Amino acid sequence: MASEEMEQLVRREYTQGFVTDIESDTAPPGLNEDTIAFISKKKEEPQWMLDWRLEAFEQWKKMSEPDWSHLDYPPIDYQAISYFSAPKKPEDRPQSLDEVDPKLLETYEKLGIPLHERAALAGVAVDAVFDSVSVTTTFKDKLAEAGVIFCSISEAIREHPELVKQYLGTVVSRGDNFFAALNSAVFTDGSFVYVPEGVECPMELSTYFRINAANTGQFERTLIICDKQAQVSYLEGCTAPQRDENQLHAAVVELVALDDAYIKYSTVQNWYPGDEDGKGGIYNFVTKRGDCRGDRSKISWTQVETGSAITWKYPSCLLRGDDSVGEFYSVAVTNGRQQADTGTKMIHIGKNTKSTIVSKGIAAGRSDQAYRGLVKILPRAENARNFTQCDSLLIGDQCGAHTFPYQEISNSKSMVEHEATTSKIGEDQLFYCQSRGINEEDAVNMIVNGFCKDVFQELPMEFAVEAEALLSVTLEGSVG
């Protein structure tokens, strides 16, 4: 393909960039104790929660932003960000989709995701987060029947303080890292899930995140607890409208799996990646960690990362219980000027623990991406087993793909394997497809989808379809 033509295709517009005009009740930019008190008050939080936040803020003030990642972005002015933005009527939240602000529904329509239909047809309960307040929660009754608690974290703080107190911050402590501390101080919303002992959650739980009001960071806090022998599959997906200012997103996700529990956490991330010069995209600094606290527990992360200007994200598993299992399946696609530094950590603590890491990176345009992973086998983790595969595909000669896998092994009865490859799309594969009448663009999509198959297989059905479509859109015109 002629390079000019390619250039043109690479410069495709972000199709999901639009802004819904809803009056926001936004906190003035800046971060201090007052801001935190404001957020806490808005959320009608008890005193202990405010104290918790303030302690996190104290810790954050002493920390400095990490600089070890393979990312390049201008310094963030944390005082120029507004830390709270809520749709206008927080007191008067709709109980069903009919009551939802039609403008919001319209937004979802534009995204091509008819929320109500989707929720009804797919049997998915949707806890949609529009900016910082949960707008609607469906299927609550059905879940309640099973005993599953699925609500926003703010609601959980009010309604289930004992559970929140018991688990919040036990997987990702407030002082864990710079962004986790920031999130602990100012988190505004997110989901809370508690699946009681022996319960298999009757449906897949899903949250649709969107960043909307300009200049506000979105700081979600998600906490999922799966009690003994319980199971849950959680879906998280997000798209964002086009913006010029860089929007900061620093989420914290904590998963706790007790004995024999199984948590499956799937993400499709499509934040606005910025324009062709990388201007205006989302900065996504996420701390996700799962704690396999019980024996024979299992946590599985699956992620499809196509958006954001900057991605800094390492969903991890602490394999504490004996025979526990951690999985990480990831597809990361970067185009334009996107930068992604992502990967996982598998910390083997218990005996007979197993982990699998499959990471597929696709870099196109002038993007840069890095896989950064850690597999750590502690001395008492006998018979621990890890298999890691991370492959990179390069499309175009201006992109970069990097691999930094750390392995720290101190047990001789364990087995750790790592494989990584980097290559471009084979000319022969392209030729093969084209000689059979498939145009170059489709051929590339086919090959890339094939490349990612191992990961897509792990996604729930609806997500798998969406992910494939997203991939095609992201890579549109990047054929080299």
Add this chain to the structure above:
Amino acid sequence: MTGVQGFLDQLGARKQLDAEPSWIAARRQAGAARFEAVGFPNRKNEEWKYTDVSAIAKQQFALTDNADFDRAQLDAMMLEIDAYRMVFVDGVFSAELSSLEGLEGDVSVEPLSQALASNHEAVGGALGRLNNVDFSAFSALNAAFTAEGAIVRIGRRVALDKPVYLLFVSRKQDAPVMTHPRVIIEAGSQSEATIIEHYIGEEGAANLTNVVSELFVEKAAHLVHYKLQEASTQEFHIASVHIEQARDSHYRSFNLNLGGSIARNDLVAELNDENAVCDYYGLFFGRGRQHMDNHTKVHHNAPRTYSNENYKGILDDRARGVFNGLVHIKRDAQQVRGYQNNANLLLSDRAEIDTKPELLIYADDVLCSHGTTTGQLDERAVFAMRARGLDEAMARGLLTLAFAGEVLDSVNEPNIALRVERAVAGKLPDRFNLQDLVEAQDA
């Protein structure tokens, strides 16, 4: 006094070169200033994340000015190999123990001090060109103490008939000493040569060897480089090896580590023109509380350059191994192939390996892969051998040796291969009684 200042204080005690050229003095100052500024690396430094050198910083090391060593003792320690030999005892050149007879044609093998005395300008260009004071704190320290070393120049189209054997001996002394040798190898275009760097020590020697090597592999030159490190288990061994490769050149490195209390190797190859090929082979075998750290880097700076790496580690007792390999492909360095493999065998529950193979790739038309595995001997293989009448110890020993064999098979100097094999077999715990087996094979 110990620490940074303690080391710098030794500069005053150093033997003065006769009429030291001014550029050397400037380099020395630059090195000392740099070292003073950065100090010893700590574990917050990503390059030293797994290696703690505070044991070195805490120690006080003197300098020595004599090269007295018993000839018979040396004969028993060194490789039985027909080669052009230069011997350094605690960093001091010994003409008596060296043997450069028969060296003729466009080749020069001489101690650095001599080269500086006779024609220092000729050395000026090469010294520190690849491995400058800012490469690491230890390189800066080496520059500050530059005095002795080996300089080997192989002329254009010369195929050296015998290897050049650089032997560094570390003596057991009442007070530990430090040496900062500098090795410069210039392989002229279309030349062929084998260089053997060999580090040995008396039992109980607890000195610091901080060597910096700079290797220039010119157009179409073939250079094979063995670095065999068999220092005593109390010795500190720090080595920085820098390689620069021109078009069509081929460099092969064998980095074999058996000794040292802390052994650290930094290998950096710059592949500057098309069709340069770089092969890294490595083996490290740690026992007791040995700490072995290998950092390798290959920079593909030009299109159609090739690298291949295979490092194997065997760790027993409470030994700790570190491997960090980087393959870096620069923008526009297309059609590069880079492969990297690191396999580790843990023989004890208290042994540890920290490995990090890195790829840094900025070009798309490339083929790169890396793999690393860590595990133990295959129990099925042990079973298979035992079913055929071998006892368990023998079976495990043989499998361990076979694991090392993947690297040793590529060693073209039988004496080196045998020496390492024996060391691995002999150093294996008693239950691996392989000495007889190796000897039987030998006979």
